[in-house]
Amino acid sequence: MSQQQQRHGPTGIDDPIIEMRDASVTFDMARGSSRVLDNVDLDIAREEVIGIVGESGSGKTMFASAILDSVDDPGYLEGEVTYHPEDGEPVDILSLTHEELKALRWKEIAFVVQGAQSGFNPTMKIGDHFIETLRTHDADIQEGMERARQLLEDVYLEPKQILESYAHQLSGGQKQRALIALGLILEPDVLVMDEPTAALDLLMQRSIVSLLAELKEEYSLTIVFITHDLALVTDLADRIAVMYGFDVVEIGPSEELLSSSGHPYTRKLLNTVPNIGQGTAEMDIIEGSAPDPVNVPSGCTFYPRCPLADEQCEQVDPPLDPVGDDHFAACHYPDAAKEAIPLAHLEADE
Amino acid sequence: MSQQLTEQSDDEPVIAMNDVTVRFEDERFFGLAGKDSVNAVDGVSLEIEQNDVVALVGESGCGKTTLGKTAIGLQRPTDGSVEFRGQDIWDAKERDQLLSLSRRSEGDIPFSEMRKSLQIIHQDPASSLNANYTVENELEQPLKKWQSDLSRSDRRARIRGLLEYVGMTPAEDYAQRYPHQLSGGEQQRVALIRSLLMNPSLILADEAISALDVSLRVEVMDLMLDLQDRFNTSYLFISHDLANAWYLAKNAGGRIGIMYLGELVEIGSVDEIVNNPQHPYTKALLWATPDISSSDVGDPPIRDIDIPDPSDPPSGCRFHTRCPEAREVCRTDSPPIYDVSDNHQASCFRTTETHEYWNSQPLPDEQ
Numbered sequence: 001m002s003q004q005q006q007r008h009g010p011t012g013i014d015d016p017i018i019e020m021r022d023a024s025v026t027f028d029m030a031r032g033s034s035r036v037l038d039n040v041d042l043d044i045a046r047e048e049v050i051g052i053v054g055e056s057g058s059g060k061t062m063f064a065s066a067i068l069d070s071v072d073d074p075g076y077l078e079g080e081v082t083y084h085p086e087d088g089e090p091v092d093i094l095s096l097t098h099e100e101l102k103a104l105r106w107k108e109i110a111f112v113v114q115g116a117q118s119g120f121n122p123t124m125k126i127g128d129h130f131i132e133t134l135r136t137h138d139a140d141i142q143e144g145m146e147r148a149r150q151l152l153e154d155v156y157l158e159p160k161q162i163l164e165s166y167a168h169q170l171s172g173g174q175k176q177r178a179l180i181a182l183g184l185i186l187e188p189d190v191l192v193m194d195e196p197t198a199a200l201d202l203l204m205q206r207s208i209v210s211l212l213a214e215l216k217e218e219y220s221l222t223i224v225f226i227t228h229d230l231a232l233v234t235d236l237a238d239r240i241a242v243m244y245g246f247d248v249v250e251i252g253p254s255e256e257l258l259s260s261s262g263h264p265y266t267r268k269l270l271n272t273v274p275n276i277g278q279g280t281a282e283m284d285i286i287e288g289s290a291p292d293p294v295n296v297p298s299g300c301t302f303y304p305r306c307p308l309a310d311e312q313c314e315q316v317d318p319p320l321d322p323v324g325d326d327h328f329a330a331c332h333y334p335d336a337a338k339e340a341i342p343l344a345h346l347e348a349d350e
Numbered sequence: 351m352s353q354q355l356t357e358q359s360d361d362e363p364v365i366a367m368n369d370v371t372v373r374f375e376d377e378r379f380f381g382l383a384g385k386d387s388v389n390a391v392d393g394v395s396l397e398i399e400q401n402d403v404v405a406l407v408g409e410s411g412c413g414k415t416t417l418g419k420t421a422i423g424l425q426r427p428t429d430g431s432v433e434f435r436g437q438d439i440w441d442a443k444e445r446d447q448l449l450s451l452s453r454r455s456e457g458d459i460p461f462s463e464m465r466k467s468l469q470i471i472h473q474d475p476a477s478s479l480n481a482n483y484t485v486e487n488e489l490e491q492p493l494k495k496w497q498s499d500l501s502r503s504d505r506r507a508r509i510r511g512l513l514e515y516v517g518m519t520p521a522e523d524y525a526q527r528y529p530h531q532l533s534g535g536e537q538q539r540v541a542l543i544r545s546l547l548m549n550p551s552l553i554l555a556d557e558a559i560s561a562l563d564v565s566l567r568v569e570v571m572d573l574m575l576d577l578q579d580r581f582n583t584s585y586l587f588i589s590h591d592l593a594n595a596w597y598l599a600k601n602a603g604g605r606i607g608i609m610y611l612g613e614l615v616e617i618g619s620v621d622e623i624v625n626n627p628q629h630p631y632t633k634a635l636l637w638a639t640p641d642i643s644s645s646d647v648g649d650p651p652i653r654d655i656d657i658p659d660p661s662d663p664p665s666g667c668r669f670h671t672r673c674p675e676a677r678e679v680c681r682t683d684s685p686p687i688y689d690v691s692d693n694h695q696a697s698c699f700r701t702t703e704t705h706e707y708w709n710s711q712p713l714p715d716e717q
Contacts, residue, residue, distance in 0.1 A: 055563045156655055172410075173656060201409040201590055206638035207655040210647045228564055231593075231640035235647040258642055272565045274597035275642055276624055283568040283597065289533060345642050 016043040016084060017190060017222050018067060023079035025062045025071050034293040036075070037062040038246040041320070044190075046086075049216060049223040051233035051254070054243035057290045060226050063243065064194045067224070068105055069093050083108065086189065106137060110188040112179050114195050119179045120167035126178055127163030133185055144185060151181035154218065155211055173204035177211070184219060192224040197232070209236050231273050234258060239326075242266045245291045245301025248320065252327030259346065260338065262329030265302050267341040275345050284344065300332070308333050308340055362436035363397040364551045364584055365421050365468075370394050370430035372416050388661040390416040391427070392612035398552060398584050403604025405587040405595035407635065411660050413612040414588050418554045421586055422468035434464045466496060469545035473557035475537035479529040485513070485540055486525040492547040512543050516573055535566040539573065546577055552584045559594060571598050578602060592639045596620060605693070608632045611660055611668040618694030628696035630673045667698070670713065675700060677710035
């Protein structure tokens, strides 16, 4: 265990706000047990923006749920998740009672879901959501609503009008921004966002990303931005973690990860995104399909689709090994991968 | 007969929309309290040639789907006309509905022929495939209807051949599957084959790849391009994502059209739109399109990040409320479509150096 700790290491992080060790989520299903998060080790640094990128079925949403032990039954979470408040003792999240978790949520770690989903109660005014959240956490309502108005202005909304509206009266982009403001109402340190912009138009998506960069500075936030869209998060994120087959396969500083990714999946994923800045329009494809959680391949989860796979990949699950400064990839052959899969977006620059 | 017709009318564009407006009306209290009306499409002209690709890009509610449906005769325009190879679609429909085939003169294209030539693939392939049909049953339908001279074994051979062609092998196995046994990308391929079996002149692909995983999108677009060559068809590709529109149109040598609040505000070759955008809205969309080789988000190049209510569009240029370049004249005057170059038009005063815009006062920041 201690050896493993060291090997995976805190992936280059000195002052983590959240530490996740060996986190696994399992569902028992009729056709076998389904592992939708597989021994994830990940540290999130204080006041960083970390992008968690993965396609559907990669485990990225389970990762979000694991941070606050909010995995839905019958799934169960094992491992360790530790929250380090700025001052005070570390909190072992998995040992908290339901009540203690509730207190931690919103005040310390806030979640923002996709606005198109059930973010707001359709029968309540937006303002009532703010009041209710403040009341539930015994916060000063008047002071809190002052803050609410400021936060709404921060996200380019007209506070008076928005607080008096019902969710259906707002556009998707307005709803999503109101949800971000609501997430920040109790001054959390960490904001976890699961596909916060997926249902929105590009112009709104990108505007929200630009907004988050401002909010992060203003409120000293740590942001966990979970998305399927690698290109969207690159400007905002300090670090990016790529998930594939229910585990992190590569993690590193954004620019480094984009320019010298060590994992074949990351490299192929980058090559499947059309990139307007690129002169030529040659794109790569990834053959095959993502692994089935009931029947995860032994060894490296990517080997059935990987052009470089050999016997070792089939048998031995590669650990996250350093491939650069603060940059780790779970691949047996990171150098060969760089050789074999040139990055289209770099070629075009030359 | 139809073969002959197609050859005769090769000079005409497959589809020509002339000054098309589509108005939707919503009656309040059964019309007693008046009507709300929205011009989902407002005065758009667009021609699509044989073997052409046009990608329409815009935010939700900009009218791109309505314009697409109008192009393939699924939506009747309130004003303006839609012509299929030079013949008005809605006139043809009325004429043929009267059942008096004698009214059809030599050279008239039957409405059923137009319908068959104009196909659509949707965003959600699962809902466009019959859940109770196997892939083979699904694909047999158009062949039975339009190529009834094929024998059963010929039909099957043709279907197997196409499945193999789109990479769904073993075809024997795929032919017997039901839609729920296919992945999203495979479902979309079946939908694509089904529409191609009609030998269409134009396929409307309405957000056809948006629901697919990122790594699958390029694969399906590549297939569309490949099939376009093989079947000599045109695409009207609708997307909210400029990067995908760029990829498809670039590889097909097509055009990109940008829509905003019911209007086509800019259209041109892919290189013109990307490297020489004229409309500030096009520039904003380019800013919004993430690029992994750039590194800074920066502030949005728009003054207001929310879209105005489409049922009450702003006066003058509809983009003036968000446009960073807007001046007084933009509030009052609606810009016509200006020619920027041969294959590039934009609806912005800034494209003409002599316009009074340049002497007009910038709009104050406060609305």
